[in-house]
Amino acid sequence: DSGSGDGEEQAIVAGTAPGFPPFEIKQDGELTGFDVELLEAVVEAAPGYTFDRWSEFEFDSLIPALTGGDIDVIAAAMTITEERRQTIAFTDAYYEADQSILVRADGDFQPTELGDLAGRPIGAQTGTTGEGVIRSELIETGDLSESNYNGYGNYTLAVQDLENGNIDAIVIDKPVAETFASERDVEVAFTYETGEEYGFGIRQDAGDIQSALNEGLATVEEDGTYEELRNEWFSS
Ligand code: GLN
Known part of the structure; x- marks a missing residue:
């Protein structure tokens, strides 16, 4: 100074x-x-x-x-x-992070790549890079219709909707996905490398x-x- x-x-x-x-x-x-x-x-x-x-x-x-x-x-x-x-x-x-795909821990839906989310109701927090991945890799490619995407004001609400079965997957920063997986009835299905930096x-x-x-x-x-x-x- x-x-x-x-x-x-x-x-x-x-x-x-x-x-x-x-x-x-x-x-x-x-x-x-x-x-x-x-x-x-x-x-x-x-x-x-x-x-x-x-x-x-x-x-x-x-x-x-x-x-x-x-x-x-x-x-x-x-x-x-x-x-x-x-x-x-x-x-x-x-801090560095990638995006992870979070699903219910019941094992019913086990995607291994983004393409597996095609046609499924999925969610992210509005305005995030997770939402950006959904838009660029699924909606803009025509694999997912806009109506299948659910934007939430907060990821906590998205996790609730995932647990309740209202959506089938969430795209969210990996360290946060891992934390939710340790605390809630959800698990990380796979991680999509984005190499983001906070x-x-x-x-x-x-x-x-x-x-x-x-x-x-x-x-x-x-x-x-x-x-x-x-x-x-x-x-x-
Ligand atoms: N890292 C992500 C982003 O910048 C998510 C941040 C957040 O949800 N707080 O969009």
Whole structure:
């Protein structure tokens, strides 16, 4: 920070979308998770900035909240994509993931590739890269009609509908699929490699925040905080 050196730290309001375990969850009414703890540590390690508070949204509302100035940072396991880069900027990547296909654990439907989902009622969380895979690989190819696709405000609702038999599969980030599989009546059928990378989202005109957060991220990676949090929130 080449700033004024007056000791005033800028307070950061961060936005997230709970219901995406173990990245952002509500535990006994408290917001927590890997992203939540990591972002707070990164901001505290970012020169010139201090953490203020969290604000919660549905995933699809996070980018408008950021560009509209309601929040300063998005911490929501958000994949860095070219499409999103038209509207917002990202910090350096802090996590890698692919997409997994989640099915009921009863064993009735055992797809092994995306083509097996053809003609089936399936779901994802609106505005996600999982939805993007369904659109580009199944709907646009004509294997799935739009009416077979169910978009949910939150993946937790999609998992409920899967358990209830209203849909047959969900496309969702692999680490979250594995977490739901360990907690609910669902299992991972197979994984579709996308090589996605998560970054914290910031406004395009927020170059100061971007470089400060990247510095904070490098610091928590070097001092062991990042590894500690990974061990705390992920078993493998
Ligand atoms: N990584 C996915 C995306 O960016 C899903 C994120 C989420 O649902 N919180 O679209």
